[in-house]
Amino acid sequence: MKTSLKRYFTIGIGFAFLLFSCQKEEKQNELIVNEQAIARLDSTLEAYVNSGNVAGISALIFEKDQEVYFNAFGFADRENQIPMDRNTIVKIYSMTKPITGTALMTLWEEGKFQLDDPLENYAPEFANMKVYQGLDDQGKMIFGDAERPISIRDITRHTAGFPNRNDIPGLSELMAEKDARSFENPLTTMAEKMGSTPLWFQPGTQWEYGLSVDVQAFLVERISGKPYGEYVREKVLDPLGMAETRYFLPEADRGRFAAAYQRTGEGQLDRIPDSTANVFNFNQWPLTPGGFGLTSTLDDYMTFARMLARKGEINGTRILNPETIALMATNHLPDSVTERSWLPSKGRVGFGIDFAVRTDPPKTAEEMNGVVGEFFWDGAASTLFWVDPKNELVAGLFVQLFPYDGISLHKNFRDAVYGKYVPVAKTQ
Template identity: 75%
Template sequence: MRRSNFPIIVAFAFFTACSPASVEENVDFVIDDAAKSRLDSTLQAYVNSGNVAGISALIFEKDQEVYFNAFGFANKEKNIPMDRNTIVQIYSMTKPITGTSLMTLYEEGKFQLDDPLEKYAPEFANMKVYQGVDENGEMILVDADRPVTIRDITRHTAGFPNRDNIPGLSKVMKEKDARSYENTLTVMAEKIGSTPLWFQPGTQWEYGQSVDVQAFLVERISGIPYADYVQEHVLSPLKMNDTRYVVKEEDLDRFSAAYQRTGEGQLTQMPDSSAHAFNLKKWPLTPGGFGLTSTLDDYMTFARMLVNEGTLNGTTILKPETVKLMATNHLPDTVTERSWLPSKGRVGFGIDFAVRTDPPASQEEMNGVIGEFFWDGAASTLFWVDPVNELTAVLFVQLFPYDGIGLHKNFRDAVYGKFEPQAK
């Protein structure tokens, strides 16, 4: 794996050390001919094996496009190939876009990260915390030790429950149905705020509805509907014209089908009526945690804005110091319960990104460079920003369940070369 010689320091230090202006003409690229060959063979192999219907990838390095290719089909039934302008559901890759929207308000001084959420949203005042159930199956609740903060909802430490196997509490979640497409963000927030927390704020990392609450907070603080706000402050300025909640009828032929992998080399195309249900019409809910569709070039535009410290092609979305703040680990060592986050590699969590804090210790671990920040989506999509090498990568596929085939690991290995632990 190609790496710079650098000390292990906090993630954001790499931005200033590796700005595009410092790059020399003859500097080596991560994506050389060998990497391109690895990428082609890796992605093609997934299609050939029958484990992926269609897949595409786009990589920029040092402000240049260094790799693009697409293999297989966006829709096998209709014989539509996967292409550069294929529209996909990005699911949780919506989250970093929401976080970016929220931080535009932070830059305006509208809030501080350690402000209580209830300061702006009384729906989250006087939260109760789950302690189990009694002999009658009734929930045991105590007062929260402290209010949920905005920092909590940006790093998934708020305590919002997100599992279907918590005695008593999961039943309440199901009954509230906060993520129903028929809910507005305000109704959603009321339902989440009236559901007990699973754990005390700030004590665990648990993925969930925090970024949907961020979208609600943007709407509440700005006074502008969230869908309009993200359009006005992120998507339109960056000319991300194919990134949206509702796919236009004239673009449906570009909208990739979704596939369920049922066994080795076995794929079932999911009905569009169910797989695309959220994106075929306008719903009251405009979630921050999922729901957007995008293309490779659109999402790459977003990633390149981040690697360029908040500005792209003369358009500034965020200040450099804000991007650095987002790309810095905000999880203290005291947060030891981190659900499945360690499966992403040796990472912490910033503001809507996982942040790599240490290199992999073995070839079996997820590959990456200290200082990178990234996220992925339920349909096995992935992106990352590598400030050290000024590299941004976007991988698109529409595969369920989420990456059960080592796709992300092998894609990263194809980019960087397999990690070789240094001799002691």
């Protein structure tokens, strides 16, 4: 009897352990983008189209390196009834920036520079910078000396001090006169014009979005000795198979190019004239900016994003080392940088190398949803991507809508992916 009881007890323990293991494995295999999330995503995106606030929209999500969601709603070209699709080409604007940062960091891996090196060591155009200090009684600008040189880290995290607003008395007018980012300027001319324009604030003292990533492209060109467009194609785009990520869009592919729309009121969209919206991409200009200008498809851009999620490698091709990706996705803003413009609107974030980096979870349902450790960026036409290392999730959202996300599109898309924020109940 004792032997029999012992046998049954052992079997019971084994069964319980097996059940626990199965439950643990099942929990580990649970996906963020499950059936409920897919339903939320579909209804959220379709509602924006049905309400008339978006002409066309698409999204692509990978989780555990497997595609878990794709859908597209509405029209890439509403007037010609061309549906938004997987191969629709859009202007990604500032989602160009992480690609530029990746190109720059290939040179960092080769030991060509250190992040805290003065920029002027490689680009004398930025030596002996002056800093704006306001206007005197006669309305003339007052300048002081920069307290330290601009570092390369400054241009990767937007703390260089470059002016980028039209409301700085005197300095904004000078910036417009210089017109450093004219499409007619090659990067060397752009750098000369920027270097001869005083900084708005002391390097490293505040976060102000601007022309820093265009300077990164110039730096790549200067250090590598190759035109930036060639270098980024050779080191990043071609190895990843991103043939449809380009500055210049050839005639043969323009039928897939999404129109741009301006939202003028609830349910009201005006098409931006193609002659205005497409002037950069339908012509081959001397300027190859690092901060904007590329066009792409969802699959192309998500290949890039998945490379980041896979720590620098995809499909047997390594672009950067894992340690470099980790460095790029680390917050580089010290607590002393308290003036951060509109960056806090993106959630509780810092900034790494051309990405916002989420440092804390949301504390209210109104804050932008996201997971600590996530890194991301977006574009002027309301496009968005992020990499969530914790959940091994990569998401991309394509749309061509101005002004930038005035309809909580990014928040609602994030809420559809993760579920709406639920506050943690306080214990007594």
